[in-house]
Amino acid sequence: MTRDDAFEYARRWTEAWNSRDLDAVLDHFDEEVTFSSPKALEAVGAPTVPGKAALRKYWVTALQTVTSLRFTLLRVIWDPDSSELVDHLRPTRQTAPRSCVRGSSIWSQRWRCARRSLLWSSALTGI
Secondary structure, three states: OOHHHHHHHHHHHHHHHHOOOHHHHHOOEEEEEEEEOHHHHHHHOOOEEEOHHHHHHHHHHHHOOOOOOEEEEEEEEEEOOOOEEEEEEEEEOOOOOOOEEEEEEEEOOOOOEEEEEEEEEOOOOOO
C-alpha cells in the first residue's frame, strides 16, 4: 500500500460511513478484525469487538440511536514499515459538534484492516 492508496482507503471509508453503507464500511475489514472504541463499551458493554460479524452487530446496534452522523476526513498518515494507517476525522452531529476521531488501523497481508482502534476526543479539535 502506498500513501495514495491509504488516502483513497480513508476517503472511501469516510464516504461509505456518510452514506450509511455498512456493507461498504465492513468490506475494508479482515474477517478476524479486532476493533476497539470507547463507543463500543457504551453500545455493547465491551470496548473491544472481536471479528467482522460482531463488528457488524455492534454497528447495527449503535447506529439505531444515531440518526445523523457524517465525517469529514482531516488527515491521513501512512507508515509502510508497520502497515499502520492513522486517520483523523471530524464527526458532524448535534451531540458532538466539536469532537474529533483519531483512528489507527493495522493492515493484514491481504490488505484488509486487521486491527482498528478509535479515540474520540474534544481535545483533538486543533487538528
